[in-house]
Amino acid sequence: MAKYISQVNVSLDKADEQQFANQGFTKINVDLNKGIGGKCVYIWFKHGSVAITKLQVTFNDEMAVGLINAGYTKIDKNLNAGADGDFIYLWYFRGSGEYNTPIEAIDVTTDADGEALKFKNGWERLACDLNRGAAGSWIHAWVKREKKTYICDVTATVSYETDSDHYKKGFIRLDEDTNRGAGGYFVFIWYRQTPDSQRALSELNVSTNDREYQSLEQQKYTPVCANLNEGTGGNRVNLWYKKDHVKHPVTAITLLIGAANIKAYKVTGVPVIEKNLNTGNGGSIENVCFYQWQA
Secondary structure, X not given: OOOEEEEEEEEOOHHHHHHHHHOOOEEEOOOOOOOOOOOOOEEEEEEXXXXXXXXXXXXXXXXXXXXXXXXXXXXXXXXXXXXXXXXXXXXXXXXXXXXXXXXXXXXXXXXXXXXXXXXXXXXXXXXXXXXXXXXXXXXXXXXXXXXXOEEEEEEEEOOOOOHHHHHHOOOEEOOOOOOOOOOOOOOEEEEEEEOOHHHOOOEEEEEOOHHHHHHHHHOOOEEOOOOOOOOOOOOOOEEEEEOOOOOOOEEEEEEEXXXXXXXXXXXXXXXXXXXXXOOOOOOOOEEEEEEEOOO
């Protein structure tokens, strides 16, 4: 039996559901419009021998351009259909090579407590809330790969100009703006993963002022040059990493929004970098969260 996720689709009504069931798809029984009304929207998947290796989410048209140029396939069904939120679409890619580890499972969560446990247990979180802009439950899609992967590179962008290049080089975008609610540029964190633990990052950190910047520099961290607060008028905020003496390699990274979500992760023992990416402006409370393999 083929163990890879080879097809993904989205249903917006009973006719879609019947069609996918007849085609042998499996339904993830979580309504992506939970808590807001609208259509009953579900993700479906099917196993096969040709693996999907990347899933991404878009919530504006500009985010889509790089995906199109890099050969991603759009599932042209709005995950917020019938609600008042952002137009959200799921995209997938079938690739090969070091930075394309096959996906063998997909799931959906509707609360932060369930999220934190999955994060610790080797699942990879798509950062965009699938109810984005529509209130309701916090809903996130997750993937699990056929073997353990490690974060080997991180970067950030303050425009869409280099998106295509990043995708073609195997990067995954954390599909949530680090400037959410603050205006300014659309700024995104990106990461690349490998099955080779010896190439992994060993630490992540964040600076939100000059004192923290200098401290991390003295501790031999390397900065990601992009300002995660670009254009907001707030403090300069940088992501930092280390890549030496990999005893506990970094296996996952995500972006958390709101104090309640941050608390849920901390209670479960997942490290949260408690430095608000929107320091100095009126945007959402946002924090970087990462997990290190503890074997």
